Amino acid sequence: MARSDECYSTQLIDGDGIFNATGIESFIKEVRLGECGLSYAVVSIMGPQSSGKSTLLNHLFGTNFREMDAFRGRSQTTKGIWLANCAGIEPCTLVMDLEGTDGRERGEDDTAFEKQSALFALAVSDIVLINMWCHDIGREQAANKPLLKTVFQVMMRLFSPRKTTLMFVIRDKTRTPLENLEPVLREDVQKIWDSVSKPHAHKETPLNEFFNVEVVALSSYEEKEEQFKEQVANLRQRFFHSIAPGGLAGDRRGVVPASGFSFSAQQIWKVIKENKDLDLPAHKVMVATVRCEEIANEKYSSFAANEDWCHLEEAVQSGLIPGFGKKLSSILDDFLSKYDAEAAYFDEGVRSAKRKQLEEKLLQLIQPAFQSMLGHLRSETLEKFKEVFDKALNGGEGFSSASRNCTQFCMARFDEGCADVVIEQAKWDTSKVRDKLHRDIDAHITSVRTAKLAEITAHYEAKLKEALSGPVEALLDGASSDTWPAIRKLFRRETEAAVSGLSGALSGFDMDGQSKDKMLGSIENYARGVVEAKAREEAGRVLIHMKDRFSTLFSHDSDSMPRVWTGKEDIRAITKTARSASLKLLSVMAVIRLDDDDNDSIENTLSVALVDSANATLKDRSATTFDPLASSTWEEVSPAKTLITPVQCKSLWRQFKAETEYSVSQAIAAQEANKRSNNWLPPPWAIAALIVLGFNEFMTLLRNPLYLGVIFVAFLLMKALWVQLDISGEFRNGALPGLISLSSKFLPTVMNLLKRLAEEGQVPAANDPQRNPALASKSFRNGVSSSGDTSSSASSEVTSSEYSSNSKED
Numbered sequence: 001m002a003r004s005d006e007c008y009s010t011q012l013i014d015g016d017g018i019f020n021a022t023g024i025e026s027f028i029k030e031v032r033l034g035e036c037g038l039s040y041a042v043v044s045i046m047g048p049q050s051s052g053k054s055t056l057l058n059h060l061f062g063t064n065f066r067e068m069d070a071f072r073g074r075s076q077t078t079k080g081i082w083l084a085n086c087a088g089i090e091p092c093t094l095v096m097d098l099e100g101t102d103g104r105e106r107g108e109d110d111t112a113f114e115k116q117s118a119l120f121a122l123a124v125s126d127i128v129l130i131n132m133w134c135h136d137i138g139r140e141q142a143a144n145k146p147l148l149k150t151v152f153q154v155m156m157r158l159f160s161p162r163k164t165t166l167m168f169v170i171r172d173k174t175r176t177p178l179e180n181l182e183p184v185l186r187e188d189v190q191k192i193w194d195s196v197s198k199p200h201a202h203k204e205t206p207l208n209e210f211f212n213v214e215v216v217a218l219s220s221y222e223e224k225e226e227q228f229k230e231q232v233a234n235l236r237q238r239f240f241h242s243i244a245p246g247g248l249a250g251d252r253r254g255v256v257p258a259s260g261f262s263f264s265a266q267q268i269w270k271v272i273k274e275n276k277d278l279d280l281p282a283h284k285v286m287v288a289t290v291r292c293e294e295i296a297n298e299k300y301s302s303f304a305a306n307e308d309w310c311h312l313e314e315a316v317q318s319g320l321i322p323g324f325g326k327k328l329s330s331i332l333d334d335f336l337s338k339y340d341a342e343a344a345y346f347d348e349g350v351r352s353a354k355r356k357q358l359e360e361k362l363l364q365l366i367q368p369a370f371q372s373m374l375g376h377l378r379s380e381t382l383e384k385f386k387e388v389f390d391k392a393l394n395g396g397e398g399f400s401s402a403s404r405n406c407t408q409f410c411m412a413r414f415d416e417g418c419a420d421v422v423i424e425q426a427k428w429d430t431s432k433v434r435d436k437l438h439r440d441i442d443a444h445i446t447s448v449r450t451a452k453l454a455e456i457t458a459h460y461e462a463k464l465k466e467a468l469s470g471p472v473e474a475l476l477d478g479a480s481s482d483t484w485p486a487i488r489k490l491f492r493r494e495t496e497a498a499v500s501g502l503s504g505a506l507s508g509f510d511m512d513g514q515s516k517d518k519m520l521g522s523i524e525n526y527a528r529g530v531v532e533a534k535a536r537e538e539a540g541r542v543l544i545h546m547k548d549r550f551s552t553l554f555s556h557d558s559d560s561m562p563r564v565w566t567g568k569e570d571i572r573a574i575t576k577t578a579r580s581a582s583l584k585l586l587s588v589m590a591v592i593r594l595d596d597d598d599n600d601s602i603e604n605t606l607s608v609a610l611v612d613s614a615n616a617t618l619k620d621r622s623a624t625t626f627d628p629l630a631s632s633t634w635e636e637v638s639p640a641k642t643l644i645t646p647v648q649c650k651s652l653w654r655q656f657k658a659e660t661e662y663s664v665s666q667a668i669a670a671q672e673a674n675k676r677s678n679n680w681l682p683p684p685w686a687i688a689a690l691i692v693l694g695f696n697e698f699m700t701l702l703r704n705p706l707y708l709g710v711i712f713v714a715f716l717l718m719k720a721l722w723v724q725l726d727i728s729g730e731f732r733n734g735a736l737p738g739l740i741s742l743s744s745k746f747l748p749t750v751m752n753l754l755k756r757l758a759e760e761g762q763v764p765a766a767n768d769p770q771r772n773p774a775l776a777s778k779s780f781r782n783g784v785s786s787s788g789d790t791s792s793s794a795s796s797e798v799t800s801s802e803y804s805s806n807s808k809e810d
């Protein structure tokens with residue numbers, strides 16, 4: 001590429017028709033043509049070889065095209081097509097110097113370089129200078145005739161030709177004024193136009209529809225150089241603002257933006273070389289498509305590598321970025337604006353389509369970052385919701401109001417965050433993420449609500465259990481006619497308190513009536529369950545309770561003092577009282593009587609069946625064959641409320657009686673022994689007879705000092721024995737009565753033991769408390785003669801557990 005001062009030139013197409021793409025690229029960069037948009041003009045010159053074309057251009061536009069050396073003769077100088085920029089003319093004007101047209105070297109067919117370059121010049125240029133000798137005007141054999149013919153012919157190969165300015169530059173003008181020359185020239189041109197065969201559509205089309213014809217005449221450069229230069233300077237003025245309305249340039253219909261010039265020229269030359277017709281509008285669209293795409297791709301790549309964007313893309317991984325949407329929108333805007341600026345002069349349809357594509361691609365690139373931001377925003381808002389919701393609940397706000405307020409607050413916060421994240425150009429829908437957040441919040445509310453309700457329910461259940469369990473146990477333990485009314489009262493009071501408490505606690509939950517009633521109903525059922533479970537538990541130990549009660553009443557007097565069997569007590573009556581109290585306990589524990597209408601005659605039935613029938617004579621008993629306890633259900637009580645079935649009552653009673661019988665017999669034995677010990681002195685007549693009959697022996701003893709000594713020693717021994725027994729507290733009525741009492745108490749016991757041991761020896765039932773008094777005495781917890789023992793308890797528990805399982809089966 002040649003350069004002189006501000007002027008650059010390059011060979012656009014060489015003599016062999018090869019397009020110099022590299023050369024033109026660097027030429028365009030040098031002259032900064034890309035920045036010109038549509039503000040540039042292309043001027044080309046055609047004409048016979050060595051007709052001073054290069055000389056004219058160099059003078060007219062300040063270019064540096066090679067000129068023929070005047071001393072070398074008239075031979076071809078310019079090969080192919082050369083391109084240069086014009087220094088000092090506004091707008092930027094590109095000048096093309098074409099190879100001469102009448103050279104002997106070229107042929108005449110369509111592929112002839114002459115025709116191809118003429119067509120190229122017409123397609124690319126706004127102004128075409130036709131250089132011609134003055135003496136050729138009006139001449140039949142003028143050198144410019146074939147050239148003009150060529151121009152008009154190739155013109156037809158443009159589908160919709162642009163209106164180009166054809167400026168005829170008459171060289172070496174003679175003295176004939178231009179006013180005279182011009183009509184002749186125009187006539188010549190018209191004749192040539194008429195003679196050219198045209199397509200049907202343009203048969204009648206006048207010449208001026210395709211061309212602005214201008215004519216200028218210049219003096220000879222060689223002979224009148226000064227005049228030539230002056231005229232050229234004048235002519236130069238006409239090229240200023242050539243593209244303005246009314247300027248020298250044509251209609252510029254096919255003009256492409258300056259940044260597309262290189263590509264456009266290359267494509268046009270390619271089409272011409274392939275000997276195809278040129279559709280300039282389509283070409284314009286094609287150039288726009290390619291160039292806009294190039295610009296868009298370039299913008300996309302530079303956006304992807306943009307430092308600000310890369311920084312945002314990286315930062316978005318770690319969390320929310322304040323002002324994300326604005327920052328990204330501004331970067332996007334910047335790149336799209338750059339695209340707009342560069343593609344501004346290309347076909348609008350193509351430009352917009354490519355802009356849209358670029359925008360879509362850019363948005364596609366940034367969408368993951370946007371989605372990440374939304375994800376961060378969603379999870380951050382959810383966390384915030386959990387925090388404020390927790391705070392509100394802990395602060396005592398009602399559940400429903402807290403959930404409503406916190407949801408509103410957090411959704412508003414999310415919307416605000418969305419506005420900060422949203423990218424202006426994208427208009428992406430955030431409603432799905434919003435809905436997801438709403439769903440997450442709702443799910444959290446539901447789970448917290450479930451947990452809270454469970455917590456409240458558990459709290460009231462625990463309270464109920466504590467309030468009912470112990471008192472019910474105590475009430476059942478002291479079973480009496482008032483037990484179940486008292487339990488009912490307790491149950492009602494505690495249930496009502498729990499229901500009212502729970503109802504108050506639920507008021508903050510905005511529950512529908514049905515759910516609330518269900519929960520209140522379930523707490524009521526729970527309370528009932530606690531009472532029933534406790535009753536079942538106590539009923540499982542009814543035998544122990546019965547024995548406890550029997551023992552308490554049997555072994556203690558009305559002042560709760562341990563009873564001493566002196567012999568005055570009515571053991572039968574005491575036993576009867578203690579048994580009927582135990583029977584009462586059994587009847588109380590037999591069924592659950594939690595409802596007001598739970599009235600039954602179980603106590604009566606039990607009394608009749610178990611006590612009265614036992615007291616009845618054998619005859620009475622045989623008279624009635626019906627046993628009211630021979631049933632597994634109580635007639636007037638539903639099985640669900642049954643704790644001990646009639647048949648179980650019977651069996652329990654039998655066991656109870658058997659296990660308490662020994663205590664009674666022990667009491668009777670103790671009473672008998674006591675009675676005997678209180679009557680140790682012989683009758684008074686025996687004492688009188690003893691004194692009268694034994695008076696002499698008594699006196700003999702008193703008079704004999706040896707006997708007296710023996711008696712004294714015996715007295716001392718007796719006295720010592722007395723003191724010893726007095727210390728042990730066993731007897732306080734003197735040594736003799738003590739000894740007698742001792743013997744009267746121990747002897748029967750020792751005799752009994754010996755007798756029973758003898759029986760045991762015959763029947764091997766060492767572990768049977770019924771047969772083994774020693775064990776039996778142990779088996780009776782809190783019994784009169786011995787204290788409770790684990791084996792007896794175990795026995796009772798076994799019985800109880802057997803019974804319990806029976807109860808459950810019921």
Ligand SMILES: Nc1nc2c(ncn2[C@@H]2O[C@H](COP(=O)(O)OP(=O)(O)OP(=O)(O)O)[C@@H](O)[C@H]2O)c(=O)[nH]1
Nearest residue numbers: 049050051052053054055068070076077078100221
């Ligand atoms: N008679 C005459 N000769 C001129 C004029 N201008 C230039 N010349 C001479 O014509 C010769 C050819 O000049 P160029 O400017 O090289 O002509 P060209 O048309 O560019 O030649 P090619 O590029 O080979 O077609 C030179 O010797 C010039 O001195 C002119 O106005 N009148």
